[in-house]
Amino acid sequence: MEKQIKENLIYNGKIIKLYCDDVKCQNGNLTKREYVHHNGGAAILAVKADKILLIKQFRYPYHKDIYEIPAGKIELGEDPYTTALRELEEECAYKASSLKELGKIYPTCGYSDEIIYLYLATDFIETKTNFDQDEDITSNWYTLDEALNMIDNGTILDAKTIVAILKYYVMKKTKLK
Amino acid sequence: MEKQIKENLIYNGKIIKLYCDDVKCQNGNLTKREYVHHNGGAAILAVKADKILLIKQFRYPYHKDIYEIPAGKIELGEDPYTTALRELEEECAYKASSLKELGKIYPTCGYSDEIIYLYLATDFIETKTNFDQDEDITSNWYTLDEALNMIDNGTILDAKTIVAILKYYVMKKTKLK
Numbered sequence A, B: 001m002e003k004q005i006k007e008n009l010i011y012n013g014k015i016i017k018l019y020c021d022d023v024k025c026q027n028g029n030l031t032k033r034e035y036v037h038h039n040g041g042a043a044i045l046a047v048k049a050d051k052i053l054l055i056k057q058f059r060y061p062y063h064k065d066i067y068e069i070p071a072g073k074i075e076l077g078e079d080p081y082t083t084a085l086r087e088l089e090e091e092c093a094y095k096a097s098s099l100k101e102l103g104k105i106y107p108t109c110g111y112s113d114e115i116i117y118l119y120l121a122t123d124f125i126e127t128k129t130n131f132d133q134d135e136d137i138t139s140n141w142y143t144l145d146e147a148l149n150m151i152d153n154g155t156i157l158d159a160k161t162i163v164a165i166l167k168y169y170v171m172k173k174t175k176l177k
Helices: A081-092 A146-151 A158-171 B080-092 B144-152 B159-172
Strands: A003-007 A007-010 A017-023 A030-037 A041-048 A051-059 A064-068 A071-073 A095-098 A100-104 A115-123 A124-126 A137-143 B003-006 B010-013 B017-022 B030-038 B041-050 B052-059 B064-069 B072-075 B093-095 B100-105 B115-122 B125-126 B138-145
Touching: A007 B052, A007 B138, A017 B010, A030 A095, A041 A081, A041 A095, A041 A158, A051 A081, A051 A146, A051 A158, A064 A081, A071 A081, A081 A115, A081 A137, A095 B030, A095 B052, A100 A158, A115 B100, A124 B017, A137 A146, B041 B093, B041 B159, B052 B080, B052 B144, B052 B159, B064 B159, B072 B080, B080 B093, B080 B115, B080 B138, B100 B159, B115 B159, B138 B144, B144 B159
Parallel strands: A041 A115, B041 B115
Antiparallel strands: A003 A017, A007 A017, A017 A030, A041 A051, A041 A071, A051 A064, A051 A137, A095 A124, A100 A115, B003 B017, B010 B017, B017 B030, B041 B052, B041 B072, B052 B064, B052 B138, B093 B125, B100 B115
């Protein structure tokens, strides 16, 4: 257990806040802990006729297009389930009637408190997209084998996407619920 | 493609740097992109007699102990493979003779440029630990079934750890190399 001595907000941004707290370690040593606060995300593995929906989106931190499952930031006070439904419709124009929970992940626990909630959507209808004005997204359907190959050959690198696909695959092989 | 108009360094920390760049989107709109620069990490799935090594470590952003595979930050100019060998020895006192690549992940591509390199270690000898003075780590061995259950019931939440375990499981089931 580490004890917060003093919370220090360094930066209050649009998507993230940065803190560098003064902390007392379990052994009594004093240290600093830098970390990002993020309100959390929700991501959806949409499956139709055994195909998986992947989006391709330019991600500024890597300066390239990244393959991901649809996802978005949880708004303040919003339930992750609602975020998931909203993002699937906003990013890909699919309105799901219900979602199944696929667990959650801590993407990078050393310096962020973000939690990403994963969902499985198998029942949805097509609607119209409502892109954020600074997003440029294309989407496509891939078989599970194609998606596994894309993980294997490094085409899919996004952590939430890999976890969702592998969990779904293992689920189908009955090791996970 | 988004074009950097101006790089703005907000915070230059010990582990991360924070930027909030001025950016021109593909559609011509101007926007800001907040992101964290991290030098990258290396993580090791160590397997001995079909058991997996997990460490438990207090993580300040979540204010609790987290189950993870051994991992650490890539030092400036260091090769990820070297980081992996070093961290396995520093955190868990195992000296590996060689490592197999398990791919890499982008933990949270919306606001961080971190890359985590994953490795599999199956051949190692015991040595002595050399903990960082602000780390407090315990380690234990778990069967693959136990580890899968810990993913299933939410005991394991760390993304790199889930990806490494599920990749190893799927590898054993021969879908991935």
